[in-house]
Amino acid sequence: MYYVNKEQIQHRLDAIPQIAQGLTTAAESWDGGVVLGMVQERALHLAIEVVTDVGSYLIDGFIMRDASSYEDIMEINHEEKVFDQEIFDVLLKLVSLRKPLVQDYYSWSRSELHPLTPVLPEILNKFAAQVRDYIQQELVM
Template sequence: MVDKELLSRKLSFLQNYVSELKQADDINWEKYTVDPRTRAFVERYLHLAIESVFDIANNLISFHDWREPDSYRDIFVILHENKVIPKETLHSFQEMASFRNILVHRYEKIDDEIVFGVFKKRLVDFELFGSLIKNWAEKQ
């Protein structure tokens, strides 16, 4: 049995970060590339959302004493192995790990097109992750 209160709180953080990004739908490519504060907002909230995903996943892994992940990408393999997420979602979720590494470790060379693309086209991945986790937890 997972700590549903803790999980709910963590899912709420994820939902809030994604909501903030979705509400910023007035940010277009020009505004993103010209305004450093806008870029910082998008990068930071995407980073917070990704860290929330990893926090949720790692809490499940730890709580259930599943095997320890070898990498951030492996976190999603473990969730799949334990029937938390379907195989079809693995690649998309593993891309979050790669994107996180760009934000955290290659911050001096961040590709604006990649970040803007995630901001405009991949927020649905965060929502899907939250939904899958919530549905899985309700069945426990």
């Protein structure tokens, strides 16, 4: 029997609409200024935290193999068919931004719109739907 912390997963998935709104606003209103640069930066960081937190909860709850990195969390979840190839490809690029955003933030280019910013809202919403479907499917079996 699996113990999947559905409550904690749901809390994180519930944050996605606001993160997506921040990303959409940044992309649609991009002016290269510091305010939208900071909005983009924080929204990207939160997106990384959501997908890695959820991925970790799934790994622990469904007793998947241990992850060795943020990229590995995404790979394991993809191998276990939590989400499809389209989502995996984008999330792998997303999690690779964690170090630049969190540790090398002083050199992050806040004046440029990151290519993931306009595509992430849709991907994050698909991620949430596919995670919910996966949990429902696996816990029924």
